[in-house]
Amino acid sequence: MALINSLIDYLRGSKPKSASVAKERLQLILAHENPGRRGAPDYLPALRQELLAVIAKYVPIDPEQVKVHLDRQGDYDLLELNIVLPEGVEQR
Amino acid sequence: MAKVVVITSGKGGVGKTTTSASFASGLAMRGYKTAVLDFDVGLRNLDLIMGCERRVVYDFVNVLTGEATLTQALIKDKRLDNLYVLPASQTRDKDALTKEGVERVINELKETFDYIVCDSPAGIEKGALMALYLADEAIVVTNPEVSSVRDSDRILGILQAKSKRAEEGLEPMGEHLLITRYSPKRVTLGEMLSVEDVQEILRVPLIGVIPESEQVLQASNSGSPVIHADSTDVAEAYRDVVARFLGEERPMRFLQPEKRGILQRLFGT
Numbered sequence: 001m002a003l004i005n006s007l008i009d010y011l012r013g014s015k016p017k018s019a020s021v022a023k024e025r026l027q028l029i030l031a032h033e034n035p036g037r038r039g040a041p042d043y044l045p046a047l048r049q050e051l052l053a054v055i056a057k058y059v060p061i062d063p064e065q066v067k068v069h070l071d072r073q074g075d076y077d078l079l080e081l082n083i084v085l086p087e088g089v090e091q092r
Numbered sequence: 093m094a095k096v097v098v099i100t101s102g103k104g105g106v107g108k109t110t111t112s113a114s115f116a117s118g119l120a121m122r123g124y125k126t127a128v129l130d131f132d133v134g135l136r137n138l139d140l141i142m143g144c145e146r147r148v149v150y151d152f153v154n155v156l157t158g159e160a161t162l163t164q165a166l167i168k169d170k171r172l173d174n175l176y177v178l179p180a181s182q183t184r185d186k187d188a189l190t191k192e193g194v195e196r197v198i199n200e201l202k203e204t205f206d207y208i209v210c211d212s213p214a215g216i217e218k219g220a221l222m223a224l225y226l227a228d229e230a231i232v233v234t235n236p237e238v239s240s241v242r243d244s245d246r247i248l249g250i251l252q253a254k255s256k257r258a259e260e261g262l263e264p265m266g267e268h269l270l271i272t273r274y275s276p277k278r279v280t281l282g283e284m285l286s287v288e289d290v291q292e293i294l295r296v297p298l299i300g301v302i303p304e305s306e307q308v309l310q311a312s313n314s315g316s317p318v319i320h321a322d323s324t325d326v327a328e329a330y331r332d333v334v335a336r337f338l339g340e341e342r343p344m345r346f347l348q349p350e351k352r353g354i355l356q357r358l359f360g361t
Contacts, residue, residue: 017281017282017283018282018283019279019282019283019284019285019286019289020282022237022238022285022289023285023289023292023293025238026238026241026242026293027293029242030242030245030293033242033245033246034245034246034248034249
């Protein structure tokens with residue numbers, strides 16, 4: 001939907017309306033700040049810790065570079081893992 | 093069985109006190125014996141909005157410390173027979189509020205009142221936590237604006253974690269979303285978050301939408317809760333909120349921009 005809207009906006013040559021910008025910004029920030037309230041399971045922090053421990057066994061990693069995120073899209077949940085490995089890690 | 097309702101929001105200036113005054117008045121108009129309590133210790137304002145500021149003798153803190161009884165401190169509303177106001181203290185600090193003290197006062201009120209409406213201060217500190225601690229139902233007042241929506245989300249998390257119901261694992265508090273200062277015209281122009289947007293983000297059942305209106309300032313100027321401003325959109329919207337709270341079905345109103353008549357359009361008024 002958002003895509004179609006932005007396409008329409010693009011064709012019209014108009015900027016996105018500020019209300020839709022507000023909505024997107026809020027959805028992004030609140031998913032981060034208060035995941036428990038959004039129906040996300042509370043095992044996410046523990047899952048993140050354990051993943052971190054497993055990865056650290058194989059490659060040195062910055063804890064900040066492991067992101068675990070749960071998203072709801074219609075009928076299904078999307079568990080998103082984003083792990084950025086440090087540059088120049090040699091394979092063992 | 094008496095019910096405790098907290099009017100809260102996180103952010104300041106969104107309409108908590110305006111809502112507390114009108115909601116409590118609305119319950120009293122419907123025949124329920126209602127007390128409305130100001131939890132904003134140090135910054136009392138409910139008395140002004142209710143128009144009883146010159147009749148304050150004792151306050152909430154006096155009752156907590158035993159310097160006055162509830163009967164002495166409660167101020168009877170001049171418009172409605174079954175409505176009473178408990179003002180906050182203007183001089184003490186918020187540490188005067190303790191869980192035990194507040195619980196004792198609310199339990200005493202429960203013996204004679206049907207509804208106890210708690211007007212929460214802004215923020216998430218002591219006063220706000222005490223206002224929500226004993227609540228059975230919460231009305232979360234939100235403006236269709238980013239900082240207000242974010243703070244409402246925060247306060248909803250706190251309701252679910254820090255209330256007595258949460259602490260004791262009882263049935264969770266009932267949550268209601270009230271959107272205030274809504275401007276249908278700006279929503280149509282894409283300049284303001286819509287009711288649907290806010291609902292989708294906060295995921296709390298909607299109890300009403302109060303349109304942006306000059307009436308609110310006029311009501312506070314004169315110290316008369318805006319629900320008394322007969323035949324205005326705001327008063328009607330608040331009466332709908334009270335009816336829905338009492339379990340009646342009422343369609344949402346005032347969500348579309350006002351239609352302008354031909355004459356208005358011609359003369360641009």
